[in-house]
Amino acid sequence: MKIMAMATSLMAFLSCGGQAYTNLDTDAFEKKAAEEGTALVDVRTAGEYAEGHLKGAANIDCQEDGFLGKIEAAYPKETPLAIYCRSGKRSAAAAKKLTKAGYTVFNMLGGINAWTEAGKGIAKDGDGILVAYFSATGTTAAVAADLAEATGATLYEIKPAVKYTDADLDWRNENSRSSVEMKDKESRPEIVKDLEDAGSYDTIFIGFPVWWYTAPTVINTFVEAYGFEGKTVIFFATSGGSDLKKANADFKAAYPKIDWKDGKTLNGESKEDIKAWAESLLR
């Protein structure tokens, strides 16, 4: 029985051209997909993929027009492809097509159904991504919500322990709270420290309103509270027109152990533009 199962799991199927693809059970597939140079591809629909997929899998729907063209655009023929679908049917058909086109293909028997039945983990887009924001008057909060929706990230509000009043925000008054804080590079307005599982995020977007051409010092408080050493951090902001050049440079210099990627202002950008920008950074 065991020998039969092994034989099935390793059985190679011949296509018309005489080339073969290989069926693997979930354990063997997991090992193969983890091999250096192997591309892991989920060939289900985008909707199915969004519900949960194997960690690190790309998504190219095998039932959409141009499937082979998309694969060829993404992977050279020398790249071994480890592919799966829901139950193993669609991926078997795709494996035939890909093998005929010259690829070496490994197909997961039983698909993601068998994978979850075997107790193996599933990832979702947005896992490990945090969108944290501070917003005094709501503009940045709206952009942060769009960014979190576009990326599937966890949304978190950075809350000053003492909220800013309208008087605090009066930049024309040099004695207002914001003016005083922004003149003092060492000021660290207290925050409510309630971000859970901070260490579980690999990519952290941090949003804020530009104040005096840079980030409000409450952002320094947040960064120092959680460290984010070795993590990727990307700023986004809203402003009356200023860009993020100064904030990007200030924070890169102040916290060199963070892997900073230059962020940008998202003034009036559409949800689609925000999504495209985030995807270009997350690729």
Ligand SMILES: Cc1cc2nc3c(=O)[nH]c(=O)nc-3n(C[C@H](O)[C@H](O)[C@H](O)COP(=O)(O)O)c2cc1C
């Ligand atoms: C104290 C203070 C300083 C500001 N400094 C700048 C600035 O230097 N450049 C700029 O373009 N906008 C500046 N603004 C405008 C805000 O960046 C802008 O209104 C922002 O969208 C507000 O975001 P929020 O609603 O999330 O707080 C400043 C606003 C305040 C309250």
